[in-house]
Amino acid sequence: MKSKTLLLFGCLVLGACSNQSQQHDPALDAGLLWVKHSAEYPAITKQVYASATQALPRFIDDESWSAVPGQVDAKDLPVAVILDVDETSVSNVDFQLTYERPFANWKLDEWTSGTAATPIAGMKEFVDAASAAGVTVFFVTNRPCEVIEGVDDPCPQKQSTIDDIAEAGVDTDADHVMLSGEQGWNREKSVRRNLIAKTHRVIMLIGDDLVDFVPCTRRKAYAPCTQSATVEYRHAMVDKYAHRWGNGWYILPNPMHGSWTSVVPH
Template sequence: MNKKLTIALGAALLVFSACSATPREKLQNEGKLGIIWFQNSGEYQALTHQAFNAGKKAYLENKTNGKNAVIVDLDETMVDNSPYAAWQAINGQGYSKESWDKWCEAKEAKALPGAVDFANFVANNGGEMFYISNRTSNLYEATAENLKALGFPQVDSKHLLLKENTSDKAARVNHVKDQGYKVVIMAGDNLDDFGSDLLHKSNKERVTYVNANEKKYGEQWIILPNPMYGGFESGLSPDYMKLSPKEQLKVREASLNPWSGK
């Protein structure tokens, strides 16, 4: 077989493979560039350092002489789960609790750039770190061991609050406040991490909320970039997460705002 024919057959196979991909595989393929950016770009690391530098400054400006709390999300806020997302993309797999739990129990998540330093800065300056995550409570031991190994401070049953019955974090945040703490800083990668106002809301409502609270970002609320998943996707349409992969692909396509080409 000559070289040109081999190349042509290879290209044809690639096209056939792309066309024969299932809707679920196509959904995962669309996320690959975001994962690549998250794992490889200097820009992503610059943004995490920028976020945590802002967080340090805001903490010093806002802390009181009383009990100061910094509330943070975990996944894609303090620790990096992109290898799980990469596994999903390569294998055409959607999220499942079974595979997610297996990933968390492997205790292989790494710290985001600047995250451990920020947490220790707070602890060394009179504050307490509260890790409020929607990892389920059965993952407590694995999560605690992972965080301790990375060097995060104050990892115990008082400060690590995982999901029991609801993904709404309001009750856990209020639990911290009820102990007499002032919440000085909140950090997350999803607008839902900052309150329940935006749970299950559309992206239009989410943007309106951000604009109404613009002065809080960088001052009280620190948000980390996450192009891999989050409320922005479910906010594309009502009941998005209940749609079939084929229907989700159509919603994604329709959400684009393209140039006319003219």
């Protein structure tokens, strides 16, 4: 059971399985079913966003506060929060349940472009509260810019991502949505976080993956990272930043996919 489950996750994320093992077996995939059907999942996401909402006034008022390690002397900067997109702002569980294996970015792009986005429960209420309090909301996603044949736009995924967020109830624009592949940005999100921190005091990070908070969390290292992450390293990072969880850093559950799969022992 355990090895079959891990194999399925490998198929989902790495696209490295044979045709036979690519067959989707929902009976094995408790994570997908839990996100799709459990009442506990939206209860948890609402809990996380409610906790973040309650903390907004405290972090806005404390001019010495930043959620980005190393950001100091930011008291004169406008205040911002950074949210991830997939499984943080919008749900892709229906894509995860139905797409034909193996995974490819164009498949997700095609699905998101043709499907009205579903918000993660609690997200819109949080963003509305943050915006009403004068906080700028940035979305940092690793959806990649990829050329589509016959389309002149070098990053058509940018507008489809803005559209998805709008469908989830939040209006945003090109200046506040940052994709992988734009402006030379790679999948290492800390580069984009640090860029935002040059112009804004970032009071919260919200995501569903360690990559949304901590640098260098994948087996494959993207610059400026130079070393592969391991299971032990990732746990050490959670412990190192123990004081930040629920205190400026708000993480949502995602048992379906993520950087954690890159270090799962095979």
